Structure formats: C-alpha cells, structure tokens
Amino acid sequence: MCGLVALWSPDAGVAPGDLAPIAVLRHRGPDATGCWVAPSGRAGLAQARLAVVGIANGDQPVRNWAGDVRAVINGEFYDHRRWQRKLVAQGHRLRTESDSEIAVHLYEEDPSGFVESLRGEFAVVLWDESRQRFLAVRDRFGVKPLYYTWIAGRLVVASEIKALLAAGAVPRWDAESFHDYLHACFAPDRTLFAGIFQVPPGSMLRADADGVRVVPYWDLDYPPAGQVAGPALPVGEAAALVRGQVEEAVRLRLVADVPVGFHLSGGLDSSAVVGVAAGHGPPRTFTVRFPGSTLDEGEVAGRTAAYWGADHHEVIVDGARLSAHHPEAAQTGEMLQENGHGAARLAHSSAVRRAGLRVVLAGDGGDELFCGYRHLHADLALGVVADPAVRQRFARVLAAAPAMPTLRGTLDRLGFLPGWLVDRQLTTTSVVRPLLHPQLRARFVDRDSLGGLIDAAWPQLDGRAPVHQSLYLFLRTWFCNYMLAAERLDMARSVEVRLPLLDHRLFEAVRSLPLAEFRRGQVKQVLRDAMTGYLTAEVRGGEKRPFFAPPGNRPARAAVGIRRWIDEGVLDGAGLFDLGAVRSFLDRIAGDARAVSPVSDRLLHVIGSVCALRLRYGLVGEV
Numbered sequence: 001m002c003g004l005v006a007l008w009s010p011d012a013g014v015a016p017g018d019l020a021p022i023a024v025l026r027h028r029g030p031d032a033t034g035c036w037v038a039p040s041g042r043a044g045l046a047q048a049r050l051a052v053v054g055i056a057n058g059d060q061p062v063r064n065w066a067g068d069v070r071a072v073i074n075g076e077f078y079d080h081r082r083w084q085r086k087l088v089a090q091g092h093r094l095r096t097e098s099d100s101e102i103a104v105h106l107y108e109e110d111p112s113g114f115v116e117s118l119r120g121e122f123a124v125v126l127w128d129e130s131r132q133r134f135l136a137v138r139d140r141f142g143v144k145p146l147y148y149t150w151i152a153g154r155l156v157v158a159s160e161i162k163a164l165l166a167a168g169a170v171p172r173w174d175a176e177s178f179h180d181y182l183h184a185c186f187a188p189d190r191t192l193f194a195g196i197f198q199v200p201p202g203s204m205l206r207a208d209a210d211g212v213r214v215v216p217y218w219d220l221d222y223p224p225a226g227q228v229a230g231p232a233l234p235v236g237e238a239a240a241l242v243r244g245q246v247e248e249a250v251r252l253r254l255v256a257d258v259p260v261g262f263h264l265s266g267g268l269d270s271s272a273v274v275g276v277a278a279g280h281g282p283p284r285t286f287t288v289r290f291p292g293s294t295l296d297e298g299e300v301a302g303r304t305a306a307y308w309g310a311d312h313h314e315v316i317v318d319g320a321r322l323s324a325h326h327p328e329a330a331q332t333g334e335m336l337q338e339n340g341h342g343a344a345r346l347a348h349s350s351a352v353r354r355a356g357l358r359v360v361l362a363g364d365g366g367d368e369l370f371c372g373y374r375h376l377h378a379d380l381a382l383g384v385v386a387d388p389a390v391r392q393r394f395a396r397v398l399a400a401a402p403a404m405p406t407l408r409g410t411l412d413r414l415g416f417l418p419g420w421l422v423d424r425q426l427t428t429t430s431v432v433r434p435l436l437h438p439q440l441r442a443r444f445v446d447r448d449s450l451g452g453l454i455d456a457a458w459p460q461l462d463g464r465a466p467v468h469q470s471l472y473l474f475l476r477t478w479f480c481n482y483m484l485a486a487e488r489l490d491m492a493r494s495v496e497v498r499l500p501l502l503d504h505r506l507f508e509a510v511r512s513l514p515l516a517e518f519r520r521g522q523v524k525q526v527l528r529d530a531m532t533g534y535l536t537a538e539v540r541g542g543e544k545r546p547f548f549a550p551p552g553n554r555p556a557r558a559a560v561g562i563r564r565w566i567d568e569g570v571l572d573g574a575g576l577f578d579l580g581a582v583r584s585f586l587d588r589i590a591g592d593a594r595a596v597s598p599v600s601d602r603l604l605h606v607i608g609s610v611c612a613l614r615l616r617y618g619l620v621g622e623v
Helices: 016-025 080-089 099-109 161-166 175-183 237-253 268-278 298-307 319-333 341-354 374-381 388-399 405-414 419-435 438-443 451-456 466-481 483-491 504-510 525-530 555-567 579-590 598-617
Strands: 002-008 032-037 043-049 069-077 120-128 133-138 147-151 154-158 203-208 211-216 261-263 284-289 311-316 359-361 496-498
Touching: 002 016, 002 069, 002 120, 002 133, 016 032, 016 043, 016 154, 016 161, 043 069, 043 120, 069 099, 080 099, 099 120, 147 161, 154 161, 161 598, 175 419, 175 438, 237 268, 237 504, 237 525, 261 268, 268 298, 268 525, 284 298, 284 341, 298 311, 311 341, 319 341, 319 483, 319 555, 319 598, 341 483, 374 419, 374 466, 388 405, 405 419, 405 451, 419 466, 419 579, 419 598, 451 466, 466 483, 483 496, 555 579, 555 598, 579 598
Parallel strands: 261 284, 261 359, 284 311, 359 496
Antiparallel strands: 002 043, 002 154, 032 043, 069 120, 120 133, 133 203, 147 154, 203 211
C-alpha cells in the first residue's frame, strides 16, 4: 500500500522536480520515497512506500532486469509467491521479495494482457522505455484510487487529488458531477473536481505516440437472465463453492511481513473473515462502538472476539468525536460525506495504527456480493425479467409527482427503478433539491444523471436480471465513488485495508449462482451456510445491519458552525447552494433542541462537506 505520482509528456521534458507532489502523499507511504525519470524524459514515476511485503528490498519504482520497464504500484498482488516461482522458471531474474515486482515481469511476458494475471487491490503505473508506452491500471472494483488530469500539456496521474492540485491543477467544482452525485451518483470516470478524472475500475489508461485512451480490461459480466433462472442448486453445492473461495481469498490476504489485524462488527461479513482467519492464528480485532445507540454492535462483536480468543480492541466513538472529525473525513476522502461513518472510520484506523498495525482485513463487499442490502431485495423480487406491469406501476407513481429526468430515463431504459436509486431519491435528492442554487437547478433541469452510463454499459445490462442490472449500476457509481472512498480515510492513518470478499475470483463464482440461492432462507443465506463453523450461532442467525453512525447528538452546534462558515463567505461564488435556503435550514436545526433526524443529519453532512472541501482546497465555481 502506497501513494504514487506519475507524469507522461508527449514532448519530453519531464524533470525530477516535477515529481515533488509525491511529498503530499507521505501519509500513504511513510517508510520510503522513490523517484525516477525515464532517459527519454517522456515519463516520471514516484512512490511513497508503506512497507508490508518485501520490507528489506522492495522500494520502488520496481524494474525488470534490463531496466527498460519500470513501475510504481499502490496496493497488493495476492498469490505473488506462486508467480515469483513461475517467473523464475521462465527465466526471469527477480531483484526483490516484493509482490510488486511481478508486475513488470508479467508485462514482459504479455504486454497486452498482463493485468489479467494480477489478483488483488491495486493501482499500477508502468513506463516501457523501449516502446515509449505509459500505462495506468486500476483494480477491478476500484478499491485503489487512480486520478489523472492534464497540466501544461502533460498527463499527471496520482493516488489522491491533493497531489494533482500540488502539481498545478486548478481546484474548481464540477457542477455537473455535483448535481449527478445528489441525483444518483457521478460516473466512475468523474470526480467533484472539474478537469480531474478517475481511471474507472477494471480499466487501463494507455498513452503513447497514438494518443491517450482508456479501455476496460475486465467487467462485472453478470450472466444473461436465462442462465440464473433455474432452481437453487442441490443442498450444499453453492455453500461448498463459496466456502472454498472465501477460504482462499482470506488465506492469500494474510500474507504479509508485518502483523495483520481485523475489522470486526456484529455482522456476518467481518465475522466470517475473522472466523476463517482464526484458523491461521489468534486474531487481533478492532470494533467501533457507538455507546447508547441502537446502531452499536460492540456487544455482539465482543462475544465473537471472545469465541475466537482474539486480542480485542474497542474504539469508542461518541457524538462529539463524530462532529469533530467530520471536516477531516470530507477533506481526506476528497468526497462528500453523508453520515458520521466517515469520521468513525478515521477513528477506527487511528486505533489500528496506535496498536502498532498497518494491515487489517475487513468484510466490505459482502452485501454487494450476496444481495444483503434491503434495496436489493425489491430488485430480487422482480425475478429474472421485469414484468411490464412493473413499468406501468412505476410510471403511475412518477406521473403523480414531479418526475426527475433520472428516474424517468432509467425507467424507460430498464423497465423498473433500481431500489438503490429509489432510496437515493427519497433520502437525498428530494430533500436537498430545494437547497440547491436556482441556476444549478435550471442548468440541469432536464439532465438524466444515469442515462449516459446506462447507454454506455448497455452490453453489460441488456438481457440481465433486474437485480444484476441494479447491482451493476450501484457498483459502478455509488460503491466505487462513495463507499470505497474509505480507502483514503484508512490511508490517512497509513493503514492498508484488505478486502477478501471483493476477490474477483470469488465474485466470478457467485455472480453465476441461480437467483433462487439469494431468495431462500435469511438474507445472505448462501454465505451463512458456506461459513458454517466459522460463525457463532448468534451471528449466523442475526439480522443484517449496515455500518451507519448515529445522528449527531449536537446538531445545533453543528448547524451553528456551518452557518458561521457560510456567513464568513466560504460558499460565496461556488454556485452550488441557495445560501438563503441553507441559512434557513441551519437556523431551524440550531433552534431545535431535539435530536436531529437522519434526513437532517444527512443534509448537515452534505453541506458541511462542501464547506470543508472549499476550506481545504480552495475550490471555486466553474468558469
């Protein structure tokens, strides 16, 4: 796990000083910094290293034996020891014990398809001096960030936006992305910063004499609906398949040259990871607690930890701590926050780091893989094909209320409305829209925030079951852009979080299971069955709980603080909010002694995030 900065110039001229922005990513890699400029002057690579594998000799950039292929890597390649043995047998000479080095040798073997052999969470930037080729590759689900922009005619790539700003990118709001975020989510190649883009999950940016283009190397590839329409598999067959894949995914992610810890909640996913890992040695577990809240899972997690003989740590997060760390969560994640879970994540990773650890495993991805979310249950209930009556029912609802173009466009294309999009409309869009700047609303009055993505991804959506269509859009928008932004929060504390339930081989096995497997028994029954022996009876029979922090217990103080920022002119000229409407909303909260509602809490977080990003990065309105 590291931070990287890289440049490509079609006209040469890259100098060592151009890599200086790597300094702002020191939090991602406090152990070493490496910089290199190609002899041709057309590329430069820099990395700030967090050493967890091949500690003694794994500094970067890594290189092939001839030295004409160099790369910087953020993240981890799993099963790298098998690849090291295979590469040596093929005649390659390795310089390090680091997992990162296999990338340049796999590239030598197969320059076009080497990334298909990489397993893990990663971002790779590679320069081939002999071919004058620059590659920037992001992992399949987008766990590792990879941003890019153009500055003075040169392509600049980095692990975080702040490094691109340090390189000279102008900090401006992207009003279209901001609008799309509030109405669904922005596309996987966009950000809230105008002119700054992401390499999408499962994609590769390639720059050479023929120009710059971004192409996918992997996609979710849900099977056609007819292939998942059958009955559930014979008893135990699906569970055995999933069990083997989860066991392998966890085992591979335990490989490190430093101690490994675990996130542990009261839920199924993290408990399963800890249960599997406990077979390899006593685990060290870390649980966030919200004292006095129904969202607190600490007691269940504590009993799970005790069952496995874990060295257990509790991270107490109260309302004051959530409020105090909200601005940092937005600024560090370079993303809007909608709940205190971002601040709680910072506290979680701080505790891990104080305990002397820099690597943990977590259960993120289980709800996406096994249809754990409530909004997916409605999609599952539609079966393998949305009945025309469903379209008519949704159409009647839209006709009775002001129809947003995003909802109507999605209904027209898919024949139903994904549950997550309906939730987004009810919990965010409808309540924040009256607070938006009138010119912003007018500018995008007819904008369909999902239409472009649906059209571009139609080969992946056409003929698929509704739940798979919904999941595809969710994973390629909200999941990779918002939920996986937690990676930046972890790395702000120099903590690498590994996600075995987002192993792509596990995903490829699960995506082809009959939909009947996800409709039987309790929510995520197939995972419950697969993890028999790895879960306590309490967790195996427990209910699904999302990781949410409770609404702040000091809403008035938060509202007054945000109001002070606005009165000081923090949002002047941004063109995002109607400041009069926002002041009225904040005054209502400040004058209400009752606990803030979840909806008001979401609005406070969104408005506060915009202020925090403006204060940290000096974002201005679009020109």
